[in-house]
Amino acid sequence: MKKFIFLFLFIISCSKAESQENAASEILPAAKILEIKNFVKGKNYNQDIAVFINFKTYSGKYRYFVYDLKNNKILQKAVVSHGSGSVIKNSDVLKFSNTEGSYQSSLGKYEILNSYNGKFGKAYRLNGLDAGNSNAMQRAIVLHSLGCVQDDESPNPACLSLGCPMLSANALSETAKYLDQSKKTVILYAFY
Numbered sequence: 001m002k003k004f005i006f007l008f009l010f011i012i013s014c015s016k017a018e019s020q021e022n023a024a025s026e027i028l029p030a031a032k033i034l035e036i037k038n039f040v041k042g043k044n045y046n047q048d049i050a051v052f053i054n055f056k057t058y059s060g061k062y063r064y065f066v067y068d069l070k071n072n073k074i075l076q077k078a079v080v081s082h083g084s085g086s087v088i089k090n091s092d093v094l095k096f097s098n099t100e101g102s103y104q105s106s107l108g109k110y111e112i113l114n115s116y117n118g119k120f121g122k123a124y125r126l127n128g129l130d131a132g133n134s135n136a137m138q139r140a141i142v143l144h145s146l147g148c149v150q151d152d153e154s155p156n157p158a159c160l161s162l163g164c165p166m167l168s169a170n171a172l173s174e175t176a177k178y179l180d181q182s183k184k185t186v187i188l189y190a191f192y
Contacts, residue, residue, distance in 0.1 A: 028052055028065055028074065036189050037069055039109065044185070049178055051112065051188040053080055053165055055094055055105060059158040060150075064167065066178050075178065078171035079150050084160035094192065098128070098135045103162045106133035110188040112143065112179055120144040122172065124179060126188065133190070139163060143188070145172035165190065 036050045048070050057063035064080035067073070085103030086094040097104035108130030115124050123144035128136035141164050148159035149168045159166075165188075167175065179186055 027054055027057055027063065028067065029054075032189065032191055033067065033069070033072070036109075036187060040069075040187055045111075046182050046184040046186045049075065049182070049186055051175070051186060053188070053190040055082055055086075055096075055107070055190060055192045058092075060154045060156050062153055064165070064171070066175055076171070076174050078167050078174075079153065079158050080171075081146070081149055081158040081161045081164075081166040083163035085163065087160065096132065096192065098132055098139075100135060100139050105161075105163055105165070105190065106136060106139075106141065107190050107192055108133040110136060110190070112186045112188050115176070115180070118142075118144070120146060120166075121169070122176065141165075143167070143172070143175075145169040 032052060040047055048068065050067050050069055052065045052067055054063045059082060060079065062077040062079060064078040065074050066076035068075050082094060083103045083105040086096060086105045088095055095104060096107050098106050106128060108128060110129060110133060111127040113125040113127055115122055123142040126136045126141050126143060128134045143165050145168060146159065146166045147169065149166050150158065151168045151170050
């Protein structure tokens with residue numbers, strides 16, 4: 001009987017772990033991680049960490065991840081905003097643009113460049129590397145914080161930006177620890 005109970009508990013714990021792993025792989029798909037590992041390989045980018053934003057996930061949930069590429073684990077997860085222009089009325093679907101004045105988020109790979117202190121406090125310049133985000137610098141799309149972005153997951157959506165990925169002040173401060181100690185440029189990958 002003890003063996004049966006042990007086996008039953010073992011099976012339950014394995015299926016729980018597997019379902020958590022499946023849920024994590026939907027939020028941060030292995031194919032996207034592999035794409036970035038291949039992208040940074042042999043280039044002068046940080047080979048150890050990358051930042052991912054999964055805009056497919058509801059904005060009140062964790063959809064921003066600092067990821068350890070060497071040890072395959074999430075180092076930080078946070079709520080992140082998207083652009084007000086990305087919202088389609090009466091729809092859960094988002095739209096994306098690279099156009100100045102669209103107030104939409106842009107998809108693709110970015111270099112996270114130097115930080116500066118601006119009207120939102122500390123912020124990081126983003127240089128778009130793909131056709132869908134190549135205007136990021138001229139659009140002043142930066143990674144910054146704003147008080148209306150919550151620290152934790154919530155049924156309420158994150159507040160909207162003018163196209164920038166915005167974090168809570170605590171989340172940006174945690175990310176800054178990774179970015180500021182990196183000797184090489186870290187890649188951010190926003191996907192949908």
